[in-house]
Amino acid sequence: MDYKFLSETNLFRGLSEDDIKNVLPCLRPVERSYKKNEIVLNRGDVTDKIGMVLKGGVNIFVASYWGQGQIFGHVNPGEIFAENYAAIPGKELLCDVIANHDSEILFFDFSALVKTCQKSCPYHNELILNLIRIAARKNLLFSNRMIHTSSKSLRGRISSYLSEQATINNSNLFSIPFNRQELADYLNVDRSALSNELSKMQSEGLLEFYKNSFKLNKK
Numbered sequence: 001m002d003y004k005f006l007s008e009t010n011l012f013r014g015l016s017e018d019d020i021k022n023v024l025p026c027l028r029p030v031e032r033s034y035k036k037n038e039i040v041l042n043r044g045d046v047t048d049k050i051g052m053v054l055k056g057g058v059n060i061f062v063a064s065y066w067g068q069g070q071i072f073g074h075v076n077p078g079e080i081f082a083e084n085y086a087a088i089p090g091k092e093l094l095c096d097v098i099a100n101h102d103s104e105i106l107f108f109d110f111s112a113l114v115k116t117c118q119k120s121c122p123y124h125n126e127l128i129l130n131l132i133r134i135a136a137r138k139n140l141l142f143s144n145r146m147i148h149t150s151s152k153s154l155r156g157r158i159s160s161y162l163s164e165q166a167t168i169n170n171s172n173l174f175s176i177p178f179n180r181q182e183l184a185d186y187l188n189v190d191r192s193a194l195s196n197e198l199s200k201m202q203s204e205g206l207l208e209f210y211k212n213s214f215k216l217n218k219k
Helices: 003-007 017-027 110-114 124-148 154-169 180-187 191-203
Strands: 030-034 039-041 049-055 058-063 069-075 096-099 103-109 173-175 207-210 213-216
Touching: 003 017, 017 110, 049 110, 069 124, 069 180, 103 110, 110 124, 124 154, 124 180, 154 173, 154 180, 154 191, 154 213, 180 191, 191 207
Parallel strands: none
Antiparallel strands: 030 103, 039 096, 049 103, 058 069, 058 096, 173 213, 207 213
């Protein structure tokens, strides 16, 4: 287990590597590997586990009854998922969690994380506070996605998302976590239309791109 990596995640923020070594067994961790495009959690599943991406990444995919759907979010290494469902006993997932790369996932028992263990570890309050902060950040991210998709124009949605990424990276040169289809799903637009609009924006000198790398230019 890479305790240094864990100490740099938001969930274990404030805990030393030795602290994590002591508290981790209390959380009943299980590590699993997934191939690209393999389903980690199915819609309709019930889980009492929180997942953390150690390597690779997963997409949160919301499908309709007829099979069409869109990416609702992406989870990078060090980030967690399924905590909202794990917090509600018996709550069925309304989405699929799918590995978008060969990935390694570490699962924690939710109840063990939020309750003081028999060893009376002094770290649980810090973990609970970190979990609350993560939930608050995710609420903000979901709000941002609503902002990106609120524009009626395709260019408006692209501009909103790429502007946010430039702000997050504090640079006009950055990479995004989506391929072209995934970005189209995230913005809830047609892939061909997205590619055409990006090409138009590039020909107008607004941006430059190669695969998932972008450079934004001032008008």
